[in-house]
Amino acid sequence: MDRSATHRFDHLLDGLGLRGDTRRDIALGLLVAAVSVAVLWVSLPALEALEGLVLARGTIVSAGLVLLTQALPLGLRRRNPVLSLVGVAALQVLLAALTPAGFNFHGPALFIAAYTCGTVLSLSRLSVVLVACALVYGTAEGLLTGALAPAAGVSLVLPGEPPPWVTAPILTVPALLIPGLIGIYVGTHRRYAELVRLRDAEEIQAHKERAQTAIRAERTRMARELHDIAAHHLSGMVVQAGAAERLIGRDDEAARHAMDWVRTQGKETLTGLRAVVGALRDPDEEEARPGHETEVRDAPVPGLAAVERLVSTERELGTDLRLVREGSPYELPPIADVTAYRTVQEALTNTRDHAAGAKVSVRLWYRPARFALEVENERGGTPDTDRRHRGLGVLGMRERADVVGARLDVGPTDGGGWRVRWEIPVEREETR
CATH class of the missing domain: 3.30.565.10 (Histidine kinase-like ATPase, C-terminal domain)
Structure with missing residues (x-):
């Protein structure tokens, strides 16, 4: 799922009032509980037709209640994924004890809990947790299967097959490891995407800082150049004004031309000053860019x-x-x-x-x-x-x-x- 789709999904959940991981995990647990009970209810006729196994009404009700309860630990799956997995696995053992041997109904809560462990735990810790949980849970499930079932003695295990306490641990290890490995892949991808996002954000911020530095340096140079231009024109205006003063009464036409020049130069200088008002002079001017010669402070301003x-x-x-x-x-x-x-x-x-x-x-x-x-x-x-x-x-x-x-x-x-x-x-x- 790309970032935009993820954001849209997050906005949808926020609109439903599911803000924060805890609320969303609780909502997921309730959804999984409903799906688990629905799948159990739909699978009963097929089980009866294919295997000839009829569960007592009390067994069905008990199994449904366990499935509802089994999804509740998912509310802790991101805050404490190991505890969530242990709770789901323990309730799965209880479900096996309530149903006859060979029934082997597993709700999705167990796989979701294993997947979550894969997304947040390190590979070494995940391996220890999943293998230990699979062996303990599988052995317990094999030993206790059907122990609390009303239809005692009814079994779907064929003669000559290994007992459940032998096969259950062997089958449970891959059943937990596969969603765990999927979780590792998803978690690694998420962390990589987050690192890329942080790197891009840092590059954007660094570019903004370089841009601001360049703008300040350009304003500094503009202010310096305007200072030099203004100094040149103002000194010329002073000279021309003095000359015009001496020409008054002797050559009024020349004096008028001199003052006209002073007025023109003053207007141009004032226009330039107004144009760059606010340009600050930065004493820490950035180093010369490649291709730009370092200019001497008192060098004439080029045009x-x-x-x-x-x-x-x-x-x-x-x-x-x-x-x-x-x-x-x-x-x-x-x-x-x-x-x-x-x-x-x-x-x-x-x-x-x-x-x-x-x-x-x-x-x-x-x-x-x-x-x-x-x-x-x-x-x-x-x-x-x-x-x-x-x-x-x-x-x-x-x-x-x-x-x-x-x-x-x-x-x-x-x-x-x-x-x-x-x-x-x-x-x-x-x-x-």
Whole structure:
């Protein structure tokens, strides 16, 4: 039974008010009691027709009561499986004593108790319990069979056959061992399935933790880059404001242009600051990912102007790479410019990790109202077997795209390759 079917069955039992193992075991005992009595009642006419044995009414009633009682120890089968098996076996001996020799009616309770022992006991302990129980129970059943039967002397044992106390233990051992071995198989399968479930849960949790670490690291780098961008633009604004102040009264037109530049730069810087507000700087930044060079803290923040250098570096590493630009290039807002560059960088790194040797194309589209970039690789190459960072690069790209309001599409191509597409609307007055 697969996990989904098991869950559905559990929900069904819960809906019937059977919550917990004890309630379910008691319900199973009552069901087994009813089935045992029904089977006994149905088998009596066949026994009379085939064997010519007619049981007295009192014997039938006594046997029915014993069968009803025999199922009760099943209510303990998971809390104390050995005690449950002993109780069921003892009542089976009583049933044998109440019926003539050769009747040999066994209810399902005995086999269920042996099966339960197999699911929860170790193999060594199970072997001892089942063999000891089978020998003691079988011998007692053989010695006491028919001892309390009203029809004394009536026997289905043919002349020349071994007495019941000899054959009963021999037949009882496999009768208990077979359901016990089935229980071992089922119990082992359940434990294995539980180990797999726990392992999968641990892997999912570990992946979530790696993803959160990657997101925090990406936000840290974004905050650092925004700090550098803001520092660069604010220092330029201070210089331009000072120049405009000196030009007032001497060259008002130049002063107006200077202040217009200050206003534009201030607006772009403020937009970037608002975009990444709340991004925390993590002092324990994660180690550099494979394919990413460790960047110096005071190094200039790269943008699309550095894509040519990035492409050259990839080619030196052996990547068959083609760079295509369409449209007249223009400047993006600073934080969007950095994000576009990082997207290209991450996409190329992923290509090198998961499709080494494949042909790669990088396309940049400069359109009046939108800018788009696309990194696509063909099928091929040997994937990196290190799965620790698998999927974390895409998380970083999505995090950056969400911050600047860009759209990111990542997925396979029809030819078996992989495509990363990044697109952002552009306000032309900010790109004059």
